[in-house]
Amino acid sequence: MANSLRGKVAIVGVGQSPTGRVPGRSPLDLTAEATLNALADANMEKAEIDGVLTGNAFASSFHRFSVALSEYLNIQPSYSNTLQVSGATAGAAVNTAAAAIHSGLADTVLVACGDSLLTGMTPDMAMRAMTESRDQQYEMPFGIPVANTFAMTAHRHMKEYGTTSEQMAQVAVTFREHASRTPGAQKTELITVDDVINSKMVSSPYRKLDCSLISDGAAALILTSAERALDYTETPIYILGGGEYYSHEHIFLMPELTQTGAVNSAQKAYEMAGVTAADIDVAGIYDCFTGTVLMMLEDLGFCKKGESGSFVEDGQMTYGGQIPTNTHGGMLSYAHPGIPAAWFHFVEVVRQLRSSCGERQVDNAELGIVHTLGAGFSTQATTILGTQSTR
Amino acid sequence: MNKTSKDSLEKPLPTPDGDSQVFWDGLKKGELLLQHCDDCGHVQYYQQRICRQCQSVNLQHKAASGRGTIHSFSVVYRAPGPAFKEDVPYAVLLIDLEEGPRMISSLVGKDFNALDFDIPVKLKTIRVADEICLPCFELTIS
Numbered sequence: 001m002a003n004s005l006r007g008k009v010a011i012v013g014v015g016q017s018p019t020g021r022v023p024g025r026s027p028l029d030l031t032a033e034a035t036l037n038a039l040a041d042a043n044m045e046k047a048e049i050d051g052v053l054t055g056n057a058f059a060s061s062f063h064r065f066s067v068a069l070s071e072y073l074n075i076q077p078s079y080s081n082t083l084q085v086s087g088a089t090a091g092a093a094v095n096t097a098a099a100a101i102h103s104g105l106a107d108t109v110l111v112a113c114g115d116s117l118l119t120g121m122t123p124d125m126a127m128r129a130m131t132e133s134r135d136q137q138y139e140m141p142f143g144i145p146v147a148n149t150f151a152m153t154a155h156r157h158m159k160e161y162g163t164t165s166e167q168m169a170q171v172a173v174t175f176r177e178h179a180s181r182t183p184g185a186q187k188t189e190l191i192t193v194d195d196v197i198n199s200k201m202v203s204s205p206y207r208k209l210d211c212s213l214i215s216d217g218a219a220a221l222i223l224t225s226a227e228r229a230l231d232y233t234e235t236p237i238y239i240l241g242g243g244e245y246y247s248h249e250h251i252f253l254m255p256e257l258t259q260t261g262a263v264n265s266a267q268k269a270y271e272m273a274g275v276t277a278a279d280i281d282v283a284g285i286y287d288c289f290t291g292t293v294l295m296m297l298e299d300l301g302f303c304k305k306g307e308s309g310s311f312v313e314d315g316q317m318t319y320g321g322q323i324p325t326n327t328h329g330g331m332l333s334y335a336h337p338g339i340p341a342a343w344f345h346f347v348e349v350v351r352q353l354r355s356s357c358g359e360r361q362v363d364n365a366e367l368g369i370v371h372t373l374g375a376g377f378s379t380q381a382t383t384i385l386g387t388q389s390t391r
Numbered sequence: 392m393n394k395t396s397k398d399s400l401e402k403p404l405p406t407p408d409g410d411s412q413v414f415w416d417g418l419k420k421g422e423l424l425l426q427h428c429d430d431c432g433h434v435q436y437y438q439q440r441i442c443r444q445c446q447s448v449n450l451q452h453k454a455a456s457g458r459g460t461i462h463s464f465s466v467v468y469r470a471p472g473p474a475f476k477e478d479v480p481y482a483v484l485l486i487d488l489e490e491g492p493r494m495i496s497s498l499v500g501k502d503f504n505a506l507d508f509d510i511p512v513k514l515k516t517i518r519v520a521d522e523i524c525l526p527c528f529e530l531t532i533s
Binding site (some may be wrong): 139143153206252 | 478492497
């Protein structure tokens with residue numbers, strides 16, 4: 001690799017707004033609150049931000065959310081963009097912010113996103129917001145919500161590898177256990193595999209509890225160069241590697257339904273970081289649906305293809321297992337405000353690597369991975385994060 | 392926040408463009424057109440000016456046989472918006488066409504118990520607007 005981001009940039013501040021049901025708060029308001037909390041976390045003045053990257057908010061009418069957010073905060077950055085790669089926007093924004101800092105386009109970049117999918121829109125509008133991301137000619141006329149693209153991949157995974165509904169349900173059960181220890185999680189009441197199996201079918205094989213939540217909320221990250229990072233925090237969390245992959249637009253042109261571009265994005269990120277899956281201590285994995293997590297455990301290299309179901313049943317995805325994942329509860333139990341959802345995976349992995357997670361702390365967490373994805377596995381972004389000692 | 396959206400009650404209909412007009416015209420005649428590349432032999436769904444395999448512009452539109460198999464499927468119970476509320480449950484299919492390409496479609500009818508992987512289906516066009524017929528599929532009775 002001719003050029004590498006390894007260790008050049010660090011996350012020095014993380015913050016979030018209230019999450020879950022937060023009525024009467026606009027997406028910009030929520031995102032601004034998350035930003036102010038991230039600035040406080042970094043002991044930083046807002047004037048030091050000279051770059052802003054965001055995703056878009058469905059409940060906001062602004063086309064340039066990053067520009068609108070800057071105005072709302074009264075900052076005038078010299079670098080700004082509103083990224084749109086669906087669920088992978090969080091990872092893509094972090095990777096892109098790191099590249100911008102490394103290249104000199106910006107010194108300190110705010111990477112933030114917020115939305116109010118739960119109370120700012122009706123459930124039908126929220127669902128429709130998801131469906132509008134499918135092609136209006138060759139997909140949407142058949143009534144294919146984005147859930148359906150993920151459902152069909154999971155269904156084929158069941159056919160090819162014998163993955164069961166009970167194994168998928170275990171993902172929801174595990175993340176609910178994690179959320180039960182996380183202050184502010186939207187769903188904290190423990191559930192069983194039977195609860196998932198007995199919940200209403202949404203898009204087969206996915207039932208209601210296989211599907212992520214609909215929430216309000218925002219989160220923000222502040223990135224700066226490794227040289228400046230120690231001015232703001234004693235525990236900078238470094239970007240060690242980044243990789244992305246965009247294999248298709250239409251679900252019918254996905255090369256194989258049961259293997260995704262996460263293989264490629266992760267390979268690039270691991271190579272840049274000089275680590276392998278076996279080295280990673282804690283993970284944040286985009287969990288729009290239970291089966292999505294199973295396929296990612298395989299494609300990110302934590303288990304062999306087809307073995308993710310038993311991997312999860314064996315407790316390998318929680319404390320004491322091979323790779324504690326989504327220790328905040330993920331989109332299945334913590335919050336899913338749409339595009340911002342994966343920002344919370346970053347916030348949680350940063351907090352784990354800072355050893356600031358209290359009762360949900362993973363022992364000796366030094367290396368973390370965040371993998372975000374979207375649009376029926378079309379978009380994939382992997383980021384490897386590490387503590388000072390791994391740099 | 393506006394809680395209602397008039398267009399959310401209308402089903403999305405394709406708006407044919409320069410690439411796809413011929414495809415939607417074909418369906419009005421009951422033909423599902425695929426593009427065959429004269430230079431590399433690649434067969435593609437959906438219509439565009441260049442071959443996705445070799446970038447040749449020497450593409451011929453040919454009607455598919457209409458035969459295929461189900462690669463995967465999902466029965467939708469929670470409608471994606473108000474426009475589909477009256478249709479649920481319905482089955483969305485990923486079809487492997489006999490000629491090679493894969494496409495998204497939906498099942499004609501509601502015989503969900505008979506759905507399975509890798510079973511044969513055949514094309515049935517369904518008129519949904521004056522100018523638009525959708526390429527749907529029905530189970531092949533063997």
